[in-house]
Amino acid sequence: MQDSFGRTIQYLRLSVTDLCNYRCIYCMPEEGVCKKSHADMLSIEEMTEIVRAAHQLGISKVRLTGGEPLVRKGIISLCRNIKAIDSGIELGITTNGSFLSTMASELKDAGVDRLNISLDSMHPETFSRITRGGDPKDVLCGIKAAQNAGFDNIKINTVLLKGINDKELYDFINLTKDHAIHVRFIELMPLGVAKSWDSSRFMTTAAIEGYLHNAELLRINGVARVYHLPDHKGTIGLICPMSNSFCPSCNKIRVTADGRLKPCLHSDQEIDLRGLQGEALTETIKNGILQKPENHRFGLTGASTARYMNEIGG
Numbered sequence: 001m002q003d004s005f006g007r008t009i010q011y012l013r014l015s016v017t018d019l020c021n022y023r024c025i026y027c028m029p030e031e032g033v034c035k036k037s038h039a040d041m042l043s044i045e046e047m048t049e050i051v052r053a054a055h056q057l058g059i060s061k062v063r064l065t066g067g068e069p070l071v072r073k074g075i076i077s078l079c080r081n082i083k084a085i086d087s088g089i090e091l092g093i094t095t096n097g098s099f100l101s102t103m104a105s106e107l108k109d110a111g112v113d114r115l116n117i118s119l120d121s122m123h124p125e126t127f128s129r130i131t132r133g134g135d136p137k138d139v140l141c142g143i144k145a146a147q148n149a150g151f152d153n154i155k156i157n158t159v160l161l162k163g164i165n166d167k168e169l170y171d172f173i174n175l176t177k178d179h180a181i182h183v184r185f186i187e188l189m190p191l192g193v194a195k196s197w198d199s200s201r202f203m204t205t206a207a208i209e210g211y212l213h214n215a216e217l218l219r220i221n222g223v224a225r226v227y228h229l230p231d232h233k234g235t236i237g238l239i240c241p242m243s244n245s246f247c248p249s250c251n252k253i254r255v256t257a258d259g260r261l262k263p264c265l266h267s268d269q270e271i272d273l274r275g276l277q278g279e280a281l282t283e284t285i286k287n288g289i290l291q292k293p294e295n296h297r298f299g300l301t302g303a304s305t306a307r308y309m310n311e312i313g314g
Contacts, residue, residue, distance in 0.1 A: 158184065271284060
């Protein structure tokens with residue numbers, strides 16, 4: 001279906017947990033988050049019904065997010081349930097990659113079509129600083145395991161952090177030379193923890209343009225501008241919520257792990273889906289789509305939502 005501004009909404013980002021084994025500096029506070037009770041979170045069955053209702057409204061792409069979705073008990077069952085609704089649903093997962101070494105094959109067998117893997121640094125010290133203790137070897141091994149399991153078109157999501165990982169831009173671009181990997185550079189948004197950060201810590205995708213002077217713009221894919229460099233097997237994507245708003249092409253809605261539909265990532269507007277079934281659930285999701293705002297409303301002053309990124313699902 002279309003929202004009130006004529007955008008076709010076909011993409012659902014469903015957060016399955018707000019928990020994570022990392023504590024990324026821009027995503028959640030150092031002390032982590034207060035663990036909610038099991039009763040406060042959507043069950044696997046409730047998530048399945050939300051996807052079913054959204055699919056009836058034209059949602060054809062579902063991405064499972066977190067927190068870290070692979071720490072959620074029952075994640076494999078959820079994947080199988082979603083593909084059982086309609087095998088044509090494009091099912092993706094955004095993960096930090098640290099569990100893929102042992103789970104990639106099982107995810108592939110469960111029907112997962114695509115993987116987006118978060119990787120903000122390949123240098124051990126920098127990665128540990130960003131994640132507060134993680135090791136990039138775990139993620140790199142996970143990427144290899146995903147490739148071996150048959151996942152192609154893997155996307156690497158890299159958040160631009162000025163003064164932290166900006167010296168690694170070429171290293172990430174170089175990943176696309178010999179591998180069919182798609183690196184996407186994402187501008188840091190003043191949301192959650194980063195809402196209080198000084199503007200000097202933010203970097204736009206303009207920092208990458210010098211590397212792309214001979215690149216071909218292949219397409220605008222949802223919120224990303226996708227480029228291809230000569231003799232490279234993969235591609236480079238630029239996601240620019242700060243310097244070049246992607247709101248006119250936004251085609252998604254989000255549901256948090258505690259059952260709140262968010263028509264916009266950056267807004268504090270939330271619609272409770274808990275306890276709804278059948279037509280009532282479908283109509284509530286439909287009304288949420290119709291309430292999707294035309295644009296987000298933040299600059300470097302920050303978003304209006306009070307949630308941390310791990311509580312929203314990105």
